Amino acid sequence: MRRSGYDVRVTRPSLIDDRLSRVRAVLFDLDGTLIDTVPHILASFRHATAQVLGAALPDDVLLMHVGVPLARQMRFFTDDEEVAEALLAAYRRYNHATHDEMARLYDGTAETLSALHARGIPLGVVTSKSTRMAIRGIELFDLGRFFSVVVTADDVTLHKPDPYPVLHAAHLIGEAPEACLYVGDSPHDIQSGRDAGALTAAAPWGVATAERLLEAGPDFLLGDVRDVVSLMAGDGARFAVASRSTPVATEGD
Numbered sequence: 001m002r003r004s005g006y007d008v009r010v011t012r013p014s015l016i017d018d019r020l021s022r023v024r025a026v027l028f029d030l031d032g033t034l035i036d037t038v039p040h041i042l043a044s045f046r047h048a049t050a051q052v053l054g055a056a057l058p059d060d061v062l063l064m065h066v067g068v069p070l071a072r073q074m075r076f077f078t079d080d081e082e083v084a085e086a087l088l089a090a091y092r093r094y095n096h097a098t099h100d101e102m103a104r105l106y107d108g109t110a111e112t113l114s115a116l117h118a119r120g121i122p123l124g125v126v127t128s129k130s131t132r133m134a135i136r137g138i139e140l141f142d143l144g145r146f147f148s149v150v151v152t153a154d155d156v157t158l159h160k161p162d163p164y165p166v167l168h169a170a171h172l173i174g175e176a177p178e179a180c181l182y183v184g185d186s187p188h189d190i191q192s193g194r195d196a197g198a199l200t201a202a203a204p205w206g207v208a209t210a211e212r213l214l215e216a217g218p219d220f221l222l223g224d225v226r227d228v229v230s231l232m233a234g235d236g237a238r239f240a241v242a243s244r245s246t247p248v249a250t251e252g253d
Contacts, residue, residue: 016236019199019219025175026116026228027149027166027198029184030127032066032206034109034225035137040095040102041066041207048091052083066207067160067186069128069153099133105141106205108226113146115229124149126169126182126192128160149173161188163196170198183228190216201231201239214241 031037045062049055057077065073070091074084116123123146127134131152138144151169158164163177170177182193185206193200194217201220202213210221220231220239227239 016219016240017234020231020234020236022179023181023199023232024179025122025124025170025173025181026232027124027126027169027173027180027182027193029067029182029186029189029203029206030125030129030134030137032185033183033189033203034106034113034125034143035141036104036106036206037099037102037137038063038207040098043098043102044091044095047094048087049077051090052086053077063207065188067128067184067188069159070130072159096133099136100140103137103140106225108224110141110143112225112228113143116232117146119232121232122148122173122175124151124169124173126151126160126165126189128153128165128188130154160186161191161195163192163194166193166196166198170196181228181231183222183225185213187212187216190218194218201228202241217241 028034031041042059042062049057049062065076071088074087077087078084113123125134125138125147129152131154134150134152138150149169149172151165151172153159156165156168166182167177170180177197180198181201182189182198183201183203184190184193185203186208190200190202190213200218201222202210202218203222203225204210204213214221218241220236221241222228222239231239
């Protein structure tokens with residue numbers, strides 16, 4: 001199966017199987033991976049930029065840097081520090097007031113976490129959200145019972161795409177980063193996990209398309225959050241992503 005010049009197939013099945021066999025823990029991004037807050041994030045950005053900038057920016061521009069801390073995202077819209085702070089305040093006012101009514105749990109999230117937890121696999125969250133809002137989302141859907149570790153933007157001084165948040169979570173969960181799988185929906189997630197030495201699985205149901213995620217070089221491309229259960233059962237071949245290559249002709253091309 002080919003997607004945007006990538007050959008999505010197993011070229012070295014023994015290597016894939018070997019690496020998967022060493023995975024002992026699964027780390028997840030939160031927004032856009034487990035909890036569907038993408039429409040809420042977009043609405044919050046639309047509100048803030050309309051109120052502060054008086055301009056309507058394209059949705060792809062508004063979502064381009066989701067995955068890094070919110071305050072940093074605002075600096076992509078302006079060079080003026082006061083304007084950036086005003087954007088952040090406007091975003092947070094709207095976002096905090098509407099979070100519980102707009103956030104949704106992705107189909108399959110609860111059953112996936114339950115299945116992994118039942119197998120005794122340590123689970124954690126690595127998010128660029130603040131502790132306050134990350135815990136609010138986790139508690140809203142009663143997900144806290146599944147997680148041994150939750151690392152937020154407030155817990156680290158270096159943030160995704162830097163590898164440190166994933167390294168820190170692996171340390172807290174008691175596993176080497178190479179023994180962790182990190183699942184995320186943004187290129188920042190994939191880069192952070194990859195540079196930490198973890199296996200990475202791209203979740204194209206969140207903020208980024210499969211094409212953008214593939215550019216970041218994940219080990220696996222998923223179709224649904226439930227696929228994490230299949231991965232942890234050893235079914236890596238179905239989701240493995242080979243390195244970028246010359247497009248391979250397939251029937252119908």
